[in-house]
Amino acid sequence: MTPVTSDSSASSEGTDLPGQLRAAAADVIIERGLGAFSLREVARRADVSHAAPGYHFGDMSGLLTSLAIEGLDTLHRETAAAAAEHVDPLDRLTAVGRAYVKVGREHPAHMEVVFRPDLIDVDHPDMHRCGAQAFGVVLAVVQAIADDRNPDLDVLTAARLCWSAMQGLVQIHPKLGVLDEAMGTSTRSLDDLVADFTRLIVDGIGSRP
Amino acid sequence: MTPVTSDSSASSEGTDLPGQLRAAAADVIIERGLGAFSLREVARRADVSHAAPGYHFGDMSGLLTSLAIEGLDTLHRETAAAAAEHVDPLDRLTAVGRAYVKVGREHPAHMEVVFRPDLIDVDHPDMHRCGAQAFGVVLAVVQAIADDRNPDLDVLTAARLCWSAMQGLVQIHPKLGVLDEAMGTSTRSLDDLVADFTRLIVDGIGSRP
DNA sequence: CCCCACCACTTGACGTTGTCAACCTTCGAC
DNA sequence: GTCGAAGGTTGACAACGTCAAGTGGTGGGG
Structure with missing residues (x-):
């Protein structure tokens, strides 16, 4: 049929x-x-x-899964392109982060559906393939940072942290906004937050001088 | 009516x-x-x-919003209780992270609904109140770390990073699992990842020795 | 005692939805 | 000219969210 x-x-x-x-x-x-x-x-x-x-x-899951795959694919391409524009490892990490939230901003429907396992078919082979490609970009950038400044770094775990922080940021950014105006703290744009996060992740929040 | x-x-x-x-x-x-x-x-x-x-x-949004408020409330209580059990700031941060993923594991339905603005009423006053309380716990722990080892730290941004990383972790952990077995890398439990992330966030991934 | 209003639902109905079987229609191959 | 498949359409069905109207019980005032 x-x-x-x-x-x-x-x-x-x-x-x-x-x-x-x-x-x-x-x-x-x-x-x-x-x-x-x-x-x-x-x-x-x-x-x-x-x-x-x-x-x-x-069915509905099939359509949304197709959308999610498209989203993961552009995520892969955009982050890879952004990484290729810089040579300094830290600049590359920041650029990848910016590309990540940029894709989330320019294709909100696609990115909204990527991490919704209840709506899509997470076991679709193309999901695995595109997801692994996108993660590979982050992995490579983190590896470059390790080579440059911290040879003992657990690269895999660090890459997982970077991805989690970016995805968490995309997800809770709107909530941070209302929290800010409720607490009277300063609201920051997504791009600024990405830069802040990148610097903090690289330097550490408890770095003794 | x-x-x-x-x-x-x-x-x-x-x-x-x-x-x-x-x-x-x-x-x-x-x-x-x-x-x-x-x-x-x-x-x-x-x-x-x-x-x-x-x-x-x-309506449906009302029921799910009520569930989300319940979830934010237990998140607030559990993380606060976990923080109170330790005195060392780093231990407290790790404990809060563990409590976060523990709530996500023990009340998956509640936590799944908290960050779904399309299904709930994010402007419900109790959402604001409980969300701010829960964020306050993270803020206090990060403040303690700043007092202890890094007085120049931007505490607000660092707290945002911690929350984003935890939430991102909860969300993409299942996907990391399938990614691991696809790439042949070692799979880690959620609790282990929390400890890994905490250490990395505190020390920084690019810490020059 | 009666009555009336109110609370906590239930009943019934309506329009919309996802899904599936069955049916057209165009088109190239034989 | 007939066949068969690709690419849809039509019609039907059960389940759903939502809302108006109804129902039973309870408590309080006269």
């Missing part, structure tokens, strides 16, 4: 319905939020019948 | 329907996941009519 291919192979242009459905899905998520997401609304925006998304992606 | 009180005031015991509904909701989330959450299933488990949850909490 349903092919469940989710191919993005629309050779030239114009009639890539899976792609249009992904784009419409991202729009719906941005405008209405993931809580009010609906396949039928996606179909309506793409001007196809209500069952067309199901035909191409099997 | 609907009271939308969501009071947890069931004086003695036995007939605290809002509390039973919260408990049932947590069970549903744990067993079926947030994606398959349904008010009617909650009502079924509490053995009440399908509209009872709506009567007490207004």
Whole structure:
């Protein structure tokens, strides 16, 4: 019945319905939020019948998983490109962090869906592949820092920390904002927070002078 | 019509329907996941009519918000209690981190809902209050570290980093697990990762000897 | 004793949703 | 000219969230 291919192979242009459905899905998520997401609304925006998304992606999880894979892929490409623009290891780490939150800002629907195991199929092979590629970028940058200044560093753990801090930041940044205005503390932009975090992670918060 | 009180005031015991509904909701989330959450299933488990949850909490967002507030409250109490058990600032930071992931492990439904602005009402006053209290614990511990070893530390930013890292860890830990077995790297438990992260955050990943 | 208002639900209904079977329609191969 | 598949559409179904209206019990005033 349903092919469940989710191919993005629309050779030239114009009639890539899976792609249009992904784009419409991202729009719906941005405008209405993931809580009010609906396949039928996606179909309506793409001007196809209500069952067309199901035909191409099997079910809702299939469509959202496809979106998540796209998100992980651009995350990989953007962070890799940002890292390649700098030679100093610390500059590279900061650039990767900035690229991370930039992807979160420019493709909020994609990034919102990446870490939602209840909505997507986390065992999809492409999820594994793209996730490992993206993590590889962080790993390489941290390795460069270790080579440059701290040969004894546990690179794997440090890379995990960097990823956790960036993802945590993207997730709780809005909440930090309201917390700030409730406590009267100064609000900082995402980019500034990335720079702050990078410096703190590198230097340590308890560095004895 | 609907009271939308969501009071947890069931004086003695036995007939605290809002509390039973919260408990049932947590069970549903744990067993079926947030994606398959349904008010009617909650009502079924509490053995009440399908509209009872709506009567007490207004709508689905009301029930989930109530759950999130409960989660933030136990997060606040558990981390504060853990911090009080140690005097050395570093031990306290590690203990707070462990308490954070412990709450995430023992009350997964509550913690899963805390950072889902699309499902809950993030502007609920109790959300602000409990969130600020919980953040206050982290802030105090980081302040102690600053007093002890690094008077120049930007305490607010450092506390934000700690919270982001912990929350990011809770969120992406399952993904790290599958990444590990895909890359052949060693898998670490959540508690071990907390200890690793704490040490790295304190010492810095680029600490020149 | 009666009545009335209120609380804590229940009942019933409506519109929307995800999913699935069945059905068209176009198109290239044989 | 017929076949078969690709790429959808149509129709149906059960489950869902939400809301208006109804119901039983309880407590207090007259």
